[in-house]
Amino acid sequence: MQQENIQAVVVNIGDELLMGQVVNTNAAVIAETLNKMGICVKEILTIGDNKAEILTHLKHLWSQYHIVFITGGLGTTNDDITKSCICEFFNRKLVENKAILEHIEYLRNARGLVLSDSVRTQALLPEGCIALDNIHGLAPGMWIEEQNKILVSTPGVPSELTGMLDDICHRIKRKFQPWHKIDKHFKLMGISESALSDLLQDFEHQLPDYIKLAYLPKMGIVNLRLSGYHADGNLLENEMNKQADRLKAEIKDYVFAVEDTDLALLVGNLLKEKGCTVGTAESCTGGAIAHQLTSFAGSSAYFKGAVVAYSNEIKHNVLQVDEQLLEQKGAVSQEVVCQMASHVLQLLDVDYAIAVSGIAGPGGGTPQKPVGTVWIAVADKNGCQAQCFRFGTKRQMVVERTVQTALCMLYMHVLKQ
């Protein structure tokens, strides 16, 4: 088989997406999965639960792409019409799939539920289509091949979709041999996107047309992605290595990681490697740092616990911050955040402690300490280092930037030990 430039479109069906009631996380999951396989996602389209519109788009997209990947509209309610659209488009009848019906009966029995007529319709599939097992729900996915093209349809419930992705990837790999794809990632701190763009002007101009550089700034960190896409795997690998070395030389003063890894996971891996533990004392972040640090499997190896001290009473009673200090300096101060860090270090008996205290807003600001003012401290047995930041006026952004910056401070601190 020869390498092909395989192109795909992702179609997400659902009025709830067009109304903005649900954020479309499925598209990103599918796009990431397909891209990693070397399949180029050219469009992501969200449309409503409307038969005429679905059919119009389907006709147009089917003529343009190798893979049409559809999510949503496979439930048992009246607004779930994907299946009937697919039947009409391919001119196929619905037939009952025995294996799927048995699976549905088994699931219903296991939960002590009867098999209603509407649930039974889940076992009806377009003639000749391959059913994709759904381990997290009732509605099977569908795989249809025609004219050397693929239509995949999965439920819109994120867990049900992700449960089918491995199966779908294997089927795609058996069918197509896509172009080679290499991505290299760099995480930078201490430089803005625009300054970085100025710095990298010459580098960008000399890149061959099959290698692209993308800037992804996020909460004070700039993520750079160098992506190559080519039919010739060896050529691509050599050129990517050469370009990555050139890039690294340019950004060496700012780069702190060369992985596309979540910062919290990066911190976690570093702590695990060093055999160290961490705990947090959080005010304005309300537990968000602890939540980030425990988002990954195996986090109990390095994360022991946290005290969320939203009220001053708890800062005093649980974290033993001086009442006088709280009154004189205020909760958002270097002295208080250092006491929080030092005391939580002892209380939780950890190697490193993060403490944050700030004004997330919208209320609580003063001329001296406006909304967005945040003190962050990192403590270990040798002492405590604290820094003050201004993170803007939007509550959610203040919290997010505090989390990212605190994790970054901890990462740099542990790295130096």
Next chain:
Amino acid sequence: MQQENIQAVVVNIGDELLMGQVVNTNAAVIAETLNKMGICVKEILTIGDNKAEILTHLKHLWSQYHIVFITGGLGTTNDDITKSCICEFFNRKLVENKAILEHIEYLRNARGLVLSDSVRTQALLPEGCIALDNIHGLAPGMWIEEQNKILVSTPGVPSELTGMLDDICHRIKRKFQPWHKIDKHFKLMGISESALSDLLQDFEHQLPDYIKLAYLPKMGIVNLRLSGYHADGNLLENEMNKQADRLKAEIKDYVFAVEDTDLALLVGNLLKEKGCTVGTAESCTGGAIAHQLTSFAGSSAYFKGAVVAYSNEIKHNVLQVDEQLLEQKGAVSQEVVCQMASHVLQLLDVDYAIAVSGIAGPGGGTPQKPVGTVWIAVADKNGCQAQCFRFGTKRQMVVERTVQTALCMLYMHVLKQ
């Protein structure tokens, strides 16, 4: 002005979206905002940083919709090409906007930075377009009117987009008088989506064609949305009230809220109303419940703090759970979760306490307590109630369902007091 059926398309430009590196939250924010104004969003399209493709889509979409709302591609880097595409599409030149240039100079000065050539290009705008102020960044938004249609273009950075939305809404309201839109929301527990669909079959069949019912299941809760869209505002309001009453009669055994409000905010509002406080003791959720409860402005009125006891050592040392109990019953047990809740109630001096202890996975499961087993307790001065759940095998889902269920248990408990 007569009411018009105004239709819009949202176009999000950016390779990072097509590669799945970034979840498209902008689309949901814009869609929700436009829908609330009675503007019908018919498509959401994500495409890459490719001039030919942007122009092809723009041509097609401009002929179909009243409003084309574009985000992304307005930065200073080489992959930011939205502005040049707009110029080419409307056949306009780029001209320097003095007010924008002054604003950019002011922002740069305030941060002690020089005005580089690439930053200066941000002040270049298509001739005759209205600049939309960007209070969170450098790149202005753009508003172009032609042939009684609107093209809006904003940066892709979420905070910069949301900072412009009020201005954009006011301009749209001055330009169009859209159809009337009414949404009514219902939150249900204790019934599955498919059982609900069976229950509401007759109700759905008698709905007029301008009123739709949508099912939005989320982590054990089913959200129902009844949406009406019509040129005649009075007719719509009367019919919507009649249908909402009919619906309420059908679902009265399951409905626990009639607002489209986040569960954490619902809990917060109820606590505020009753003048009560809450705190949490969290193991497997790692602070996620505290984080949810503090996500909203004013949460310090009811949320005091939390102890995240990820390790057994902290369950014992900070939450005073019996060591013997931990050993005999295990951390994931009714006895331990009740001790956690009761002790945190005292430690934080709150009216209500939530405690959770479970196995988020992927490791740590046993035949008796498989991954996904979670104990949740709610305590107040009268005692403690605990329940055991099985939340599946996916780590992230176990955490999310635990958070939602814990908040739901607290809500029902406080409601009954």
